[in-house]
Amino acid sequence: GESVGLHLPTLSVQEGDNSIINCAYSNSASDYFIWYKQESGKGPQFIIDIRSNMDKRQGQRVTVLLNKTVKHLSLQIAATQPGDSAVYFCAEKGSGGSNYKLTFGKGTLLTVNP
């Protein structure tokens, strides 16, 4: 099946800086994308999502950008805080049907240095 991958397995930033986590996807028919945050010892937690008919969506301190031309997804975290340290996963859903099977990327470990 199609796979979702991440450019960088680890990212280290200083507190207060902006973070950008990237994700490449290969299924051009995917119509829905999600970013999850997973803290150590916990289950993934929803951060933000975006549909394929959009190219940008903003939440609280987070922005997701979707470039369908190059099949690239990014998560931007503004003013990164120590509490943002976690593994971040992107996930995609293929088009069609109410079936909600997601394909997850391998994850990027974000470390925020105080």
Place this chain on the structure above:
Amino acid sequence: NAGVTQTPKFQVLKTGQSMTLQCAQDMNHEYMSWYRQDPGMGLRLIHYSVGAGITDQGEVPNGYNVSRSTTEDFPLRLLSAAPSQTSVYFCASRRTGLGAEQYFGPGTRLTVT
């Protein structure tokens, strides 16, 4: 609401033993699913259900069985555990329909020796 709950939190099995990982949700979600998470592999879908009495296979279903007799519960059964099933297992639930948020349980860490 308790959200998605999973038991046990940790489990050690010997090869060939069987066990059931429990998952329950109190949000009346139609869709429930099981994932396994291995280092460097991300989350992979094992089985999923779109409602009581309806289940289907995901990406890695071999060695696992599921059933969905109620909306709330979605147990995952390992009939004969193998070391390759050592992993962290996550249950998730959501309403059906695009855009509904998927909620994950806290996970079960399983070791098969």
